[in-house]
Amino acid sequence: MLVDSLPQTPAKPAPSAARGRNAVRAAGLFAAVGALLLVAVASIAVGAKPIPLDQVWHGLFDPTHTDADVVVRQVRVPRTLLGLLAGAALGLAGAVMQALTRNPLAEPGLLGVNAGAAAAVVSAISFLGVGSVGGYVWFAFLGAAVVSVVVHALGGSRAATPVRLALAGTAVTYALYGYVYSVQLMDSAALDRMRFWTVGSLASANMDVVGQVAPFIAAGVLLALALARPLNAVALGDDTARALGASPARTRVLAMAAVTLLCGAATAACGPIVFIGLIVPHLVRALTGPDLRWILPYAAVLAPVLLLGADVAGRVVTRPGELQAGIVTAVVGGPVFIYLVRRRRMAQQ
Secondary structure (H helix, E strand, O other): OOOOOOOOOOOOOOHHHHHHHHHHHHHHHHHHHHHHHHHHHHHHHOOOOOOOHHHHHHHHHOOOOOHHHHHHHHHHHHHHHHHHHHHHHHHHHHHHHHHHHOOOOOOHHHHOHHHHHHHHHHHHHHHHOOOOHHHHHHHHHHHHHHHHHHHHHHOOHHHOOHHHHHHHHHHHHHHHHHHHHHHHHHOHHHHHHHHHHHHOOOOOOOHHHHHHHHHHHHHHHHHHHHOHHHHHHHOOOHHHHHHOOOOHHHHHHHHHHHHHHHHHHHHHHHOOOOOHHHHHHHHHHHHHOOOHHHHHHHHHHHHHHHHHHHHHHHHHHOOOOOOOHHHHHHHHHHHHHHHHHHHHHHHHO
């Protein structure tokens, strides 16, 4: 496990320099929103089944229940909306997790959230006969929430530190995945049903699933954005944070709640999609600096760009079949992660 301190907040620059840097950041954020709009349009217009742009437009704004209209409105629009929600959730969860653990290479699964969701889903499939994505959502979210509470307790509750939380999360993750694999080996039906969910995909999206996870993600987004200033203070150390009026213990509890809401809901709907919560906040920090007031909005915008881009690529490269978005992000994210680790090691030599 790589545990390292996030860069310390630099000295306050001169007002003119601060205004200039904020203007550059704002322009970059505006460009990121433009990229998000473009990839969202591509997600609706491009797929395994080629549909001309005029028919896509017709399906969106003047539907007559043709096959193309059904594909656009009932398949691609819900898929795009879920990608926007899940991507923003994973990006924010990763940024909050990296700030919480002071580890720029941390990701949401470090606290066992993904493992808790997977354990709850496989239990629901094997022991309760749940077989629909709508049913998975509630069990996955419950598992993520329970594991977050357990990890916080094992990490020392009010005395929890970033290292203790990371160690507790790693231990719980390995234990839960051992349980998941054991249940799958003993129950072939669970293995068949879990196979698709565990790779991470937007293919099963529908408006019911979007409606179920949207309130949780919205609450998590608001909570994460509200924690930007307290997390900035905590990054300077607990003593400095208290001197600045922030409560490190309360900030960590609320940060874990935000990660649970965001990552739990996204994992419940799409499965455990890896690397987005790791790569996007890490790269964003190189653009914005250590200030979470900018990192969080950037991560919320650019993470859906990566997720929807991976989903579109998976639909195109294997036509008429489909490659799940979780596989695409893993293929792309693995080499990027290795590069980031090697670069940090070389910088520390």
